Amino acid sequence: MENLIYKEESYLITGICFDVHNILGPGFLEIVYKDALEYEFQQAGIPFEREKQYDVNYKGIMLRHNFFADFVVYDKIILEVKATSGISNDFVARAINYLTVSKNKLSIIANFGQNKFQSKLVVR
Numbered sequence: 222m223e224n225l226i227y228k229e230e231s232y233l234i235t236g237i238c239f240d241v242h243n244i245l246g247p248g249f250l251e252i253v254y255k256d257a258l259e260y261e262f263q264q265a266g267i268p269f270e271r272e273k274q275y276d277v278n279y280k281g282i283m284l285r286h287n288f289f290a291d292f293v294v295y296d297k298i299i300l301e302v303k304a305t306s307g308i309s310n311d312f313v314a315r316a317i318n319y320l321t322v323s324k325n326k327l328s329i330i331a332n333f334g335q336n337k338f339q340s341k342l343v344v345r
Contacts, residue, residue, distance in 0.1 A: 226344065227327050230295050235340050237261045238300075238331040242338035251304045254333045255291060258302065262294065269294045275322050290319060299328040308332050308341045320345035 225231060241257045255271065262269045273293045277284045292300040299319055303312060308330050316328040320343065332339040 225327075225342065227295070227298055230298060231327065231329060231342060233265070233267065234294055234298065234300060234329055235331070237265065237267075238329075238333075238340060239338050242333050245333070247304070247334050247336055249304060249333070251291075251302050251333075254304060254331075255302050258292065258300075262292075267294060268296060269300075270296075275319070277322055288319060288322060290323065293323070293325070297325055297327070299323060299325055301328060301330045303330060303332040304334040305332060306334055308339055313341065313343055316343040317345055 270293045273290045274287050290299045291302045328343040330341045
């Protein structure tokens, strides 16, 4: 993680995710982990927006459907919360699209669905 952008911030975010996973374990729906993360971000004084809406521009028009980032932390890092059997290539592709639309440079995919917490950093 030497050359990672937002190294300190991403370390704090993944640390909080790790703590949430250690306390709750696997097996809950994503919404439960999001609620716990929201609480932890508030307690730590970390700025975030939950379910931040982004418009999708297509050839100069805004499409009717938007995308909602699970969290935007520090106004620059997208945190996507999953509770699945693993982090798939589809999740990574989606994170790249989210970064393109939002103009952010870093996304963290956090997976709470296995016995061991998983995360993947996606940089654009």
